[in-house]
Amino acid sequence: MARDVVQYKPGILNRLHWNPLAFYAAIMFMFLLAPGFVVIILSFSSSTFMEFPPPGFSLQWYGTFFKDEQLLTALGISLQVAFAATILSILIGTLAAFSLSRYTIRGGKVIRLAMLAPFIVPWIVQATGLYRLFALLGIQGTIGSIIIAHTVICIPFVLLVVSAGLIAVPRSLEDAARTLGASGITTTRRITLPLISSSIAAAAIFAFITSFDEFILAFFLASPSAETFPIKMFLALRDKVDPRLTAVSTLFITANFAGVILFQRLRRAK
Amino acid sequence: MVKNIQRRINSSSTGNLKTRWIPPYIMLTPGIVLITFFFLLPLTLMVIYSFYTRVLGGSIEPIFTLDNYLRALTRPLYLKIIFRTLWLALVTTIITLVLSYPLSYFLARTKSKHKNLLVLAVLFPFWTSIIIRSYAWLVLLGNKGVVNSVLAGLGLPKVQLIWNETGVLFGLVQILLPYMILPLYASISGIKESIEESARTLGAGSLVTFMRMTVPLSLPGAATGALLVFISAMGSFLTPALLGGPSQIVIPMLIYEQIAILNYAFAAALSMILVFIVLIIVILFDRLVGLERLGGIYG
Known part of the structure; x- marks a missing residue:
């Protein structure tokens, strides 16, 4: 043993x-x-x-990092994209998790599989497809197109984490509230949502870091005026070892570390 | 009143609340729209484009052809790239599996009060940007890097550790290790120590117990880890690009190159080949282990 x-x-x-x-x-x-x-x-x-x-x-x-306006602009764009993608994927993913795990829906299994698929299909393939689609739609190179792409890849994480949270909430609690006269909206707001709030928060951190670090989709979809931070870092690194990036990396490692600690706390609080 | 309660209990226990405040289909709609238009539609577009013809002058015309696939699957240059991608993914998977198993076993069985901290340490690189980690390997393994300056300090000759297969494997293994460790750790944690104990009581040696009880019972975790590592390695662009350089071109780098020279039809065909390989692996996994196991790792 x-x-x-x-x-x-x-x-x-x-x-x-x-x-x-x-x-x-x-x-x-x-x-x-x-x-x-x-x-x-x-x-x-x-x-x-x-x-x-x-x-x-x-x-x-x-010092040189905080003086470099190009890098700071890229950092701003990355934060913007990550915030938007996190909020969108949490909204869409949580609603989907609710309906898929609380109701029997015809074709529910197929829909769930389709929503988890962006996790399995390589992101470079999704980037290639979206690159063409956005060109046809005439919105290539916009920040919005990167937000959409990141929302798609964050949906599987949100769906998995929130569904797991929902499964852990006993149906009897909701039924009890309903039996005692609470309306559907009150039950969801006062009973279910508070119970899965830590799962939602954990999913949000996960989505935020995924979007913030994501490179390949942004690389394919961004125009030179809307480059995210990872793109700037990649371009700087491709040519030479740039010592400024050690400072940037340290800041990121610290931020990510804070994110992981928070994520662990929330998981345990669940 | 009693009837009313009875009705409500009945309706809720069948899983179909009569008084839903939002119909479930409406809650699903945003997700379905998003996935349909920005995931399934682009994939469909690519399937179509992969059969288009690239005419002289470089534009892509809707004339059916198999040329893009034939080109990728017959020209030695492209075949070499496809096999290199498969080879790197396979070797990465094997190395991560071998390296992770003892560590996962240790994490699952340790009585240390710092166990949570140790699991966190595994998670930590998982959350650090791949660019930063590839960069760190450049710093460590580069020609003027840490390893080589230590070697030079000891009077030893330089070793070439980046811009070759070694560099890519170092990067891929380190970056993908958490994908293997976490499912393995979960799987081994799930094996009751009493099972191992009873095997020992019945006279099995520790090696026999390990090989005949622990290893088989942890196979689903190993398979989940292998699936995640293999798929991620197949699709990785950054690590081969930063640590492998021009001698280590893989399918994702080739796709990017083809888009850069505006041969979208060929890029689409290459993407489809990549999806096809991944799909085979996923179907195999589903048959052997069951796809629903994938859900467990983030829950």
Whole structure:
């Protein structure tokens, strides 16, 4: 059984409460986290070259980032897109999750599968299709077209997370409210929504980060005047290793970390 | 009054509330419209375009042809790219599976009070932008990168770690590891330790118990992880583009290239080939494991 595999061997390792499996796990965690740490450390480097360890401490890369108007504009566009896509996907996805898990609908399974499909069909394929569609509609290169594309790819996450939340709410609670005379709208507003609010919030964080980090759809759909932040980063990186990006990356890692912690809290609160 | 309550209980227990405040079909409409117009319609468009002819001068005409598919599937240059994409996805899947299994087992079985923190550490890279992580690998593995400067400091020769297959695999494996670890961890956590204990009580050695009980019971998790990693690897553009360079062109990079030179019909055919491969994998998964398992990982 497990204890044999995770057995404490006598000797020094035992006193450290270590065993081969934990040692392996530690190495894997280093592999998973090392790139992030290296970027964070280098963001405070005084050197223009990617020397490691850095020769000295400096905040210069943070300074140049906040002075670069192009990067700041792109950051603004990315935030705009992520906010819009999050709100749209939460509204549409939550309504869909409600009707699909609370009512028996003819063709419900097929509809659910179609709404989950954007998760499985590679985003590059969706980008290729939307690129043509938006050209035919004459709205290529607009921020709106990126928002639509991001809403589509966020729908599966929202549907999955909110449906899971809804399944966890016992139907008897809603039935009890209805039996006691509450109307449908009151039951939903006072009973169901509060109970799934943490799921909705978790889905929203997930959607926001997905949209904010998404590259390929934005890359295909954006015009030079509406480039999102990941596009700017990609273009900067394709040509050379740009030390300013270490500062940007550190800010993102910090923001994402806050997002993950929040997500975990909400999941546990569920 | 009693009748009224009775009626309400009856109607709600059949799952069809008579007094719905919004009919379910209306709640579904925005989703159906969105998916139809901005997911199914573009896919249909691409199917159509993939059979269009590109005439001299570069414009695409609605004349039926199989040329786009034949071109992709017969020219050695394109075949090589298709096989490279499949190969990278396959190797990435195998490496992540081998690396993840012991770690997931450790996470599922550890009695550490920091367990939640450890799971969070797995999730963390999952939430860090792929560009940033690819960039970090450039910093680590590049010719003037961390690894090479450490080697130079030790008086050892330089090694080429980016702009080749090694670089792409490093990036893909690290980026996709959480997709494998999470379903495996969930799957192994679901195996009761008592099952392993009873096998041991009945005289099975720890290796036999592991191979005959734990591994088979965790297969659905491994399959879910493999599906996610394989599909994501097949569709990845950034990692091969940033870490592999021109020598590591994969289908997504080729699609982008074809759109850049305005050969949309060929790009559409390539996209369809990519979808076809993914579809086969998904159908296989559905037969063997069941698609509904995919839902579990984010719930």
